[in-house]
Amino acid sequence: MYYTYIIYSATINKYYVGSCQDVAERLQDHLNSRSKYTKVAKDWELKHFETYLTRSEACQREMQIKKIKSRKYIENLVE
Numbered sequence: 001m002y003y004t005y006i007i008y009s010a011t012i013n014k015y016y017v018g019s020c021q022d023v024a025e026r027l028q029d030h031l032n033s034r035s036k037y038t039k040v041a042k043d044w045e046l047k048h049f050e051t052y053l054t055r056s057e058a059c060q061r062e063m064q065i066k067k068i069k070s071r072k073y074i075e076n077l078v079e
Helices: 023-031 055-068 072-076
Strands: 002-009 014-020 045-052
Touching: 002 023, 002 055, 002 072, 014 023, 014 055, 014 072, 023 055, 045 055, 045 072, 055 072
Parallel strands: none
Antiparallel strands: 002 014, 002 045
C-alpha cells in the first residue's frame, strides 16, 4: 500500500503534502529533520492520509493536491 498524506506544523502554520509507503516512518523522518523542507519545525502532526494500491497513484494524488495550491482545499481535506 502507498499513501498520500498531509501534515501540519502549528509553529510555522504550514501544511506539507507528501506520499510514501509507511506513514508512521515518514512522519518520524519529518520530526527528526530528515526532510529538507520540514526540518524548520519539530511539531509536525499527521492530519490526513489516503490509501492507494500503487506508488504511481499516490504520487499522482500528491501532485494533484499541490497543483491546486489552495490552503482552503487542504483544510477541507483535513476536516
